[in-house]
């Protein structure tokens with residue numbers, strides 16, 4: 276089967292390519308990139324006026340399988356990914372049971388192949404049951420194919436366990452991904468600690484809880500000389516700590532979410548649970564530092580932290596609602612509207628942080644447009660205007676902090692391993 280994408284603006288961050296041209300796909304891989312390609316028998320996809328990019332890679336999603344399928348499962352979550360322009364997602368192990376052994380990992384990889392419509396990568400737990408007491412079967416899970424190890428959902432407060440986990444995971448060249456928020460300071464809070472939390476009378480999760488945890492986690496990575504990846508960075512202190520660590524040569528990478536880059540704690544004034552998330556939405560000074568950190572490369576990747584919950588779980592009083600919300604279907608629109616159309620990031624930078632960088636961090640072959648690479652491609656319209664309507668989401672998580680917002684920019688076509696799986700917003704499988 277041959278597919279020819281014609282006349283699109285091809286942006287490939289790996290080699291700073293930004294040119295109008297054609298891409299030929301054959302047998303699931305990129306066969307040729309060039310001008311005016313004419314191939315007999317190829318299906319033609321007209322991309323004139325559109326941007327052709329490496330398929331997006333979301334290195335931080337919660338697909339809730341196994342055990343929490345009322346919130347999401349691999350079928351619904353990977354369809355949401357396809358709708359959002361993602362061709363690969365890596366799912367976190369905070370499921371029921373926790374993904375902390377190779378049997379579960381192999382099962383999920385298999386489910387990904389039968390139920391998933393995009394490439395599914397698995398992240399295994401660092402501690403058994405996410406309890407922070409004993410190491411999970413890290414070596415076995417890496418052999419079974421996990422791309423990283425993480426106790427995401429909470430901070431691994433045990434320095435001893437994190438040190439051993441880093442040493443062990445580092446031996447395999449894989450990163451430990453940390454949810455860096457000091458539990459003792461943060462766990463009783465509902466939102467960012469600051470003026471707004473004082474006004475609302477809600478206990479806060481102070482930014483220093485994140486700073487302390489990031490400092491500690493980076494020190495352990497530096498000591499063990501092992502790769503660490505800081506998930507969903509949200510505080511300006513954390514950005515500065517990561518910046519300094521990179522200058523010292525620590526093997527640290529970091530991600531930031533579309534919501535932390537564009538929303539502040541002001542939104543919480545409505546007590547709308549769609550804005551409740553960990554780490555919390557912070558004040559404008561933090562948001563500014565995150566955008567600056569993304570721009571200067573301190574923060575490597577944009578990841579959604581797609582964390583869907585069942586409608587009725589979120590539809591309760593603020594205090595009782597679980598943290599997290601759907602992110603896969605709004606990510607590109609939010610980032611283009613908030614960062615690209617405002618001139619804060621170039622289009623190449625946006626694409627780099629949504630495809631090339633996260634693929635590199637996870638050691639994937641994708642994230643690039645080059646001959647021989649898997650044909651994972653996203654075609655986007657940067658000018659497409661649309662309004663977020665959660666009811667239309669493919670994800671089961673029908674809460675989004677962007678509900679009702681007008682966004683500019685959308686992925687129109689998602690191609691996974693050479694097959695078109697989403698076209699004009701509709702997932703075809």
Ligand SMILES: NC(=O)N[C@@H](CC(=O)O)C(=O)O
Pocket residue numbers: 337369427428429454551552553554580582583597598599600
């Ligand atoms: N990000 C969130 O607010 N929620 C995540 C877990 C977490 O990282 O707290 C979830 O799994 O629901």
